[in-house]
Amino acid sequence: MFEAAKVGRSVSKQDFKAQRDELRTQLLEAQRELTESRIPVIVIVAGVEAAGKGEVVNRLNEWLDTRGMQTFAFWDQSDEENERPRYWRFWRTLPARGEIAILFGGWYLAPIEHRFAGHCDDAALDAELARIVDFERALTQDGNLVVKFWFHLSEPDQKARLKELSRDDRSRWKMLPKKSKFSEQYQLFEYIAERVIRQTDRGIAPWYLIEAEDKRYRDLTVGKTLLQAIRARLKQPLPIEPPATADPLELPESTSAQITLLDQLDLSQRLERDEYKTLLKQYQREVNDLAWRAYNQKRSIVLVFEGADAGGKGGAIRRITSAVDARLYRTIPIAAPTDEEKAHHYLWRFWRHLPRAGHMIIYDRSWYGRVLVERVEGFASETEWRRAYSEINEFEEQLVENGAVLLKFWLQVSEDEQLRRFQDREQTPYKQYKITDEDWRNREKWPLYKLAVNEMVARTSTEYAPWTLVEGDDKPFARIKVLRTLCERLRTALDNSAAPVPGSGITRCGYQTTQEAT
Incomplete structure (x- = not known):
């Protein structure tokens, strides 16, 4: 050569x-x-x-x-x-x-x-x-x-x-x-x-x-x-996009095939108030202990919260942040991209916020907007959102490969419960900031979002970064499921001495090896 x-x-x-x-x-x-x-x-x-x-x-x-x-x-x-x-x-x-x-x-x-x-x-x-x-x-x-x-x-x-x-x-x-x-x-x-x-x-x-x-x-x-x-x-100012091809995971148009993973959730599950209070104290105490263990072991934690509008993401996040020392975490709310963010690849704004070893970051909405809202609302072309699945999987694989504990939650509510929460927000002065015309517009596209979520979960729920689907009609039940899942996953990861950590032996070239670290 x-x-x-x-x-x-x-x-x-x-x-x-x-x-x-x-x-x-x-x-x-x-x-x-x-x-x-x-x-x-x-x-x-x-x-x-x-x-x-x-x-x-x-x-x-x-x-x-x-x-x-x-x-x-x-x-x-x-x-x-x-x-x-x-x-x-x-x-x-x-x-x-x-x-x-x-x-x-x-x-x-x-x-x-x-x-x-x-x-x-x-x-x-x-x-x-x-x-x-x-x-x-x-x-x-x-x-x-x-x-x-x-x-x-x-x-x-x-x-x-x-x-x-x-x-x-x-x-x-x-x-x-x-x-x-x-x-x-x-x-x-x-x-x-x-x-x-x-x-x-x-x-x-x-x-x-x-x-x-x-x-x-x-x-x-x-x-x-x-x-x-x-x-x-x-001479080619725009990226060349190959024509979209038929996809084996794409759902047929027949009504019988419109049943999605979300339809399989039992949204009737409830948790009694007294049991909720007991479990909340138990899991919040454990989350705090595990967060400090992760800090001492130099294991970063990345939490992703997605879900239907009014699905309870904010409430679930607050039950975590109220339990963890504020010096250990950051919450990143994701809204429409800024001009600076638009000037880069869509994953750029998420890479830049990744936590240092031992710290936790919580994404309220995330990179999955590419295959959800951007897909449904037409902000991304079909070619762009289709190739995003593999880009996202590669991104998440790198996080886990580097030792991060990655958890992804989708909080789902029924159409009736969402309507009730929307109306409650309109009628409660201190909640009115939570409801916008965009929320009502999104509700009209409920079937499209269900299909997008189904494909997202099918394509990006991997062995190293599985999705946790949370039944959200009952807020106490949803919050406890999130906390319990977080504790179980953290406990398993931190107890596993063979898990990769920054600076440990990695099988790919380009990473610091155990020999060099010592």
Whole structure:
């Protein structure tokens, strides 16, 4: 593969100067069009040691308008990053629509380093590369342009370049806070790099191999390639959406097939007041104890509350928060996205709120809005909400893989009970803020929401993140079921010493291993 990057191409000083100014003008014009088209661009810069990756990035920052771009280097992970899933640090750096982000190594650096150091084998590396392909597919389908550059040198050229750099005490290479040892085992590194590139080179996010021996050729080639990629993307300002296909889980239109999982719930279940008070004290006391155990074990807790309007989500959440120390949790109410949130992938606003190890976060509404309200109300296209199921499953898998205890609750009420609660809210002054015209409009689409919920549960109730359906007509019964489920799941997770925790051995490449942690 890398033979094409060892040919010895070069550009003279005269030719470089002749092409540089025109290329810079064209890049600035393309950048302006990107801003107007609101297309985000992610540039991955990777390659062999001493290939001049930093010089290239500095050149791009010279040629482009830095007010619309940011550069990120992923050196040692911070404490905040260590306590969250690995991709958290990358989601935080994703550019807003119309902007450019340049990532040194990006999500490729850690898998390559770990495979090179022997912390994982080829199979584990391949598993992580499959995740990367899924991640990049999600980004490109959301409208991002992903451009990946791999800079390569032959082994003799690399040795000569390293020798030259080692003599210059002021070289940027010498000032790096951390230098890899890739050059000490050139053949092994090249083997790993070829495996990485072959398995992640896709039409939606291709790799561009750049011969780095001649600096002028290298810089011009990068500039021209980036310009070409941007221009091609500008011709397709919207993500290409394949036509929707028939789905085996889609319910037929016949009335007999309209029975959903929600119809199987026994909404008549009740709990006597005295029993409710007794159980409430018992479970609230246990929730508090378990929250502190989770804190001491560095296990984060993620709670997701969804449900029918007036289904009792707020009341259930308050029974948890009133029991847990306020220093251990945050509640995130999810409403319509802000302008900043709209400028990113829909999962971006949820990634950014993930808790540190040992803390709890409670989502009042969540990423499931993509396959519920956005689906029913037409805010997301059919292609967008259909692909969201796999994106959500991948997101949740990463949470659990990192040691989080994830619980998802759907609180359901009957149509009659919902109507009664709506009317009660209208008639009670201190509850009137809870009822809006939108609630009444949503009620008219009750059958559509039932079908959407049924498909959501069928597709996203996984072994690692199952849904708990809560019968909500009787508020005391619903609240106790939520608390009891929370206690049982937390108790099981915290008693399971084999469960993954941040910093423990993970089978995928790219994560801190037990050996490194100790």
